[in-house]
Amino acid sequence: MTTPPFDPADPIGIDDLLTDDEKAIRDAVRTRCEAVIAPNIAEWFESGRLPVSEIAKEFGELGVLGMHLTGYGCAGLSAVDYGLACLELEAADSGLRSLVSVQGSLAMYAIWRFGSEEQKERWLPSMASGDAIGCFGLTEPDHGSDPAGMRTRARRDGTDWVLDGRKMWITNGSVSDVAVVWAGTEDGIRGFVVPTNTPGFEAPEITRKLSLRASVTSELVLNDVRVPADAALDVRGLKGPLSCLNEARYGIVWGSMGAGRSAFETALAYATAREQFGKPIAAFQLTQQKLADMAVELAKGQLLALHLGRRKDAGSLRPEQVSVGKLNNVREALEICRTARTILGANGISLEYPVIRHAANLESVLTYEGTVEMHTLVLGQALTGHSAFRG
Structure with a gap:
């Protein structure tokens, strides 16, 4: 058996753990984001606007709005499929993943799980198509x-x-x-x-x-x-809104790794091309240490996301386990972005590159859908049996 070559884009071979269908869904979302989002995202970020209606219809056509729900025009795909979509959406921008997450995992999920048949029929098909937000x-x-x-x-x-x-x-x-x-x-x-x-x-x-x-x-x-x-x-x-939030947090576990991956790939490409002292900065030990640390944390976070996704599909995922994923992956993704920024030097603060945009976005992702402190205490209570939320 021939050992496959080392792939800097997938250093530990996570793709081997995905089915062909899962990779096809991931690639379809990545392709659409590269075609529709990538050429415009820096301008949208700088101007502070987003053409939500147009993008929602694009994503509705792609089938990612409420894609993990069944019936009512929803795709009925797996939790891992949805996670991979979130990974690619947030690699484009956290705002895009937020749009899809709020639409599908919060608003649609609440109606799908707790709504009447009349509410489901009225809203879910048009929300799945992106015609209603x-x-x-x-x-x-x-x-x-x-x-x-x-x-x-x-x-x-x-x-x-x-x-x-x-x-x-x-x-x-x-x-x-x-x-x-x-x-x-x-x-x-x-x-x-x-x-x-x-x-x-x-x-x-x-x-x-x-x-x-x-x-x-x-x-x-x-x-x-x-x-x-x-x-x-x-x-x-509270079980109503908290169950919806758990759905959205699961998407963040994956999505944050998309932002981290984008920053890492940018830093790796930049370090290979940028020369100082007569050679690429990728040839210096300190830069290699940064890149190696970023690659390791990215791989660990992606493995964690995939593991939680498999548990979700098996019906065995607990809220505390989602807290582990949200706490770790957003924190590490933010550190990856900050490290990538140092590799790019002054260029790291320019919107010509995605790094500072991802870093700024992740500052919000770090605290929405549960702050670091809240997820820490959720895990602390699960580990010790003692609640530290009050007094």
């Missing part, structure tokens, strides 16, 4: 890591529900057709499917961001927003 309203100005303290309220008025409150840092908010809004009720926390053209619903866009600039981020303002009784999702308590 969704958002997920959980985080509030004063309540991020502790959603149990949310102030948004839904009260009964006859057979209707009336919602009042504010949500913050909501991806896709101002361009959405439907919002899944979580609110406190006399029966506990409930989710509501709210068309964004409902009177009293507003979604002003949040601007002046220095991270996730190629992404639409908004506030949701609800003033006496009246929805019918059948707008409520069939779930009570």
Whole structure:
């Protein structure tokens, strides 16, 4: 048996662990991103805008919106397939993976898992095609890591529900057709499917961001927003929104490695071409140490993502294990980007290269869908049996 040649793009041979179908899906998403996103992403990031509707339809045509869900126009693919798509989307930009993640793993997943048949039929097919955009309203100005303290309220008025409150840092908010809004009720926390053209619903866009600039981020303002009784999702308590967040966090485990891979590949190519002191900087020991460390952490993170994906497909993935993946992979991806920036020197801060853009984006990814502290304490509680979240 002949030993295959060493591949700098896959130093430990992770591709051998993927099926041909999985690699075909990954390659299809990569090809579409290279054709549609890559030529424009630096400009979108610099200008702080993203043509969400057009991109959503591109991704809908590709089949990645809600791709891990079954029925209602969704592709019904595996968790590993979805993870590989997230890897390629975030290699293009974290904002793109966020768009797809919020659409499929938060808004669509909430309706798919907890919605009525009428809600599913009304929203999921058009969301899967990208003709309708969704958002997920959980985080509030004063309540991020502790959603149990949310102030948004839904009260009964006859057979209707009336919602009042504010949500913050909501991806896709101002361009959405439907919002899944979580609110406190006399029966506990409930989710509501709210068309964004409902009177009293507003979604002003949040601007002046220095991270996730190629992404639409908004506030949701609800003033006496009246929805019918059948707008409520069939779930009570925090298990509803937290189960959705677990879906999105799983995508981040993969996606962050895409950002790290893009930064690593850029640094490797740059180090090979850039000459100082009469030879490529890739020939210097300190640069090789950086590249070797980056390659090792990238490979470990990809293996972890694949392992968690296989467990998810087998139905054995626990939330604590997703916390391990999110905590490790985002942290290491950010360090890879920072190290890559040093290899590029001054060019590392230019949008001519993707490195500083990925690094800036990952500063947001590090804290959304659960901060480093929260995932650390989730794991700490699982290891010790003691909760350290309060007091």
